[in-house]
Amino acid sequence: MGFSQLKRPALVVGKYAAIVFYLVFALFPLYWLVKIAVTPDRLIYTDGTRLWPSEFTLSNFVAVLFQTDFLSYFSNSLIVSLGTAALTTLFAAGAGYAFSRFDFGGKKLIIAIMLITQMFPLLMIIAPIYKIIAGLGLLNSLTSLIIVYTAFNIPFATFLMQSFFDGIPKDLEEAAMMDGCSRFEALRKVILPLTLPGLGATLGFVFTAAWSELLFALMLISKNDTMTFPVGLLTFVSKFSVDWGQMMAAGVLALIPSCLFFIFIQRYLVQGLTSGAVKG
């Protein structure tokens, strides 16, 4: 838009109203989560819809951390998400590199299959996967979750990595090969150092996705000591549905790693979401 049009006062007011609206819409639910979490339990009813807690406490957090299994859920989720992110990024980097640099028979078919896996209802395979994992005796194991999540995230991560590799001129590898590198050496010494930001972004996206996954974890994990955070929190909610302060404190804790990764991958959001174009 030409800026001359924005000088009209009605438009300026409208613009700032829109800014405030989007900010409140995005942040209010999260603010409310934090607010209840720091309000002492006895004040929840009397405080009602007051926007600011009349008293402030961290006791809910202390209770969640030390009187429940949340630390165990938290570490399980961390293991699963980090494991998934690392494996997925490794495999997707290989596949993305192959897509970006080679022309080979079946390339189009493989890309088409990867695109389709992004579209069919994943819930469709929840029953077969349960049966297969149960048959292998891997129910209630974090390994099975890591394997399943890695497969789910590979297509998207591959397209993301491919877009990063595409951004690196082919000339560089060829120059390295003329300088005496084998293709793999060129990849290791020249291409990978230049893809580090891309690898980081992919790690972040996959971590966030694995951290959020609920339904497959619910299906495959039923024992308390291997529960991931979403499963644990949901079990907690259905068991102790009156302990509002503690539930919300747990929620705030679950938010922290996602937010950290979000800050980290913010710069790559556009690339990530447009290259996969399907991922939420």
Place this chain on the structure above:
Amino acid sequence: MARIELKNIAKSYGTVEVLRNIDLDIQDGEFVVLVGPSGCGKSTLLRMIAGLEPITSGAFEIDGKRMNDVRPRDRDIAMVFQSYALYPHMDVARNMGFSMEIRRDAAEMRKSRVAEAGKTLGLSKLLRRLPKELSGGQRQRVAMGRAIIRDPRAFLFDEPLSNLDAALRVEMRLEIARLHQKLKATMIYVTHDQVEALTLADRIVVLDSGDIQQVGSPLDLYERPANKFVAQFIGSPTMNVVPVSAASGGVILADGTFLALPHLDDTGLAVELGIRPEHIDVVDPDADALAAVADVVEHLGSDTNIYALVEGLGPIMVRVHGNIPAKPGDRLGLRIQAPNAHVFSADGRTLQRDMTGAA
């Protein structure tokens, strides 16, 4: 140093043939320029010599040894890329020394070679900089430094000057010529710029749509182009080509003028006449010459370019040495220097100029 031979090389992608019947024997220490319009296959040919592109058929030999299936790293050839392809995460010194790093040469030797190459190319003060901190010309020098540092058997240049501005291009062209004199290495150079080709080459290879059109020294190509394509591609401004009909001992121009070409053996197949702008004289408008009117006049100082409209013949470009006071609308007489004229047959071939040339 090396002699490079291409024997009946061809290249196709699937069913699309991009190069055919390429035969070329490049002598040790020779500077060969591959020139042609974009899409003629010259870069593909260079990349096949480098080993970056597989050869579909034919034999590629260095010093008599077949190299078709040898990986680029084992061919011992250096290449300067159009984009320079400097490693963005390495400083100038490491960029230049990278090939020695890969070969695990001793660090001190690497250092001294980098310092030496840096001095040759005037980069000594920039060795710690990253490529993004360099100007275009400096990057170009680093790319050349990377090539010379390893003392390869041959150098390949893929349009190395096309990303530079005009002044730098002339400077770097001289630099490359100097480098060739100093190293006396085999060099193969790809460009679409015929000025670069004419100034640098020992021999020029003109390519068009996958075929070699002519191989020869710069002067050869200028004076004795094998066909109409080469005639029009080499030389600036471009050669004028006008339709003619054959006659005994010469040709008849479209306006009916007879042009005697006594030096030509046989003009019987002639359908077109080619004449370079510098081979047309401007004479008095009332003299016995082609009658023309100046359309646009460019005063270059050293030369004057006149775009003239010749009655019954169409537009003809004339280049006159020195500054003449012509202006648009002036009537001119044009006289073709018959000994410098070329005639082409219907299939674009140049008809032989004389008996000695035909032998």
Place this chain on the structure above:
Amino acid sequence: MESRAVITRKQNTVERGETRARRSLYWQYVVEPFVYLSPSIILIGAVMLMPLIIGISYSFQSIELLRPFNTGWIGFENYAKLWADRKFWIALENTFWWTFWSITLQFFLGLGLAMLLNTHFFGKKLFQALVFLPWAVPTFLSALTWAWLFNPVIGPLPHWLTALGILSEPYNILGDPDLALWGPIAANVWFGVPFFAITLLAALQSIPGDMYEAAEIDGASAWQTFTKITLPFLAPMIAITVMLRTIWIANFADLIYVMTGGGPANSTQIISSYIFTTAFRRLDFGYASAIAVVLLILLMIYAVILLVIRKKLVKV
């Protein structure tokens, strides 16, 4: 001296390596890409494609973990049961409304946000980071947060809606069969706006700036600029994003499962949440797979229709 030695050594390897070299080029052009691809291909094949085929075969079997002796091939019985299942038809209708309202609201709010972010104002970077934050919130947490916001005990929304006169008294709309679906839709819109905003913003920024300058010189008004330049440029991006997003949202069961579990009285059950509850709660894998196959077919029909329409609209 030393460099000479290096070069001689190299030439030796070349001589010995001629047959190996032939193999190495074959390796480079045919086999090598599959070395990089194979872990991905194997995992996708084993964890997604194979189960997909098994899942389709389940839909023709009776597999109920609670009745293990009742297992066997039953042909189209699951599908016949599905045809007569009132819950399935309710879920189908809910899926339509859920997807339609979610996508519509996400799209328009996302477009507004993208256009806002395409202008300049103070603190834009921080603003962008903050409004995109909901995208990073884990889905189960978005669901819980909104469920709590709608809870009259701890959440403000029922009280505010009452004050606005939309509700007669502050009760939980998630318990009201007529309104419950709006709970998950609200959460979905909150969570999905950033995605649309980001893709549309990327498209907006790809419109060359001199197009706007040319339009301004030609005397176009702001509205004309929007309809004659912005929208036509965005159209292909909008089409592809909406199509993919529709499929994604139709498959997206997490929010509904956490917020309402499909209730009350199946008023929020969509097909994908119905698949999950059938598999997870009732452990009836055969029937769940039959529903899933139907959903897959419906989505495929939708995709084909869209592709045909797109082909007709895009004039090349």
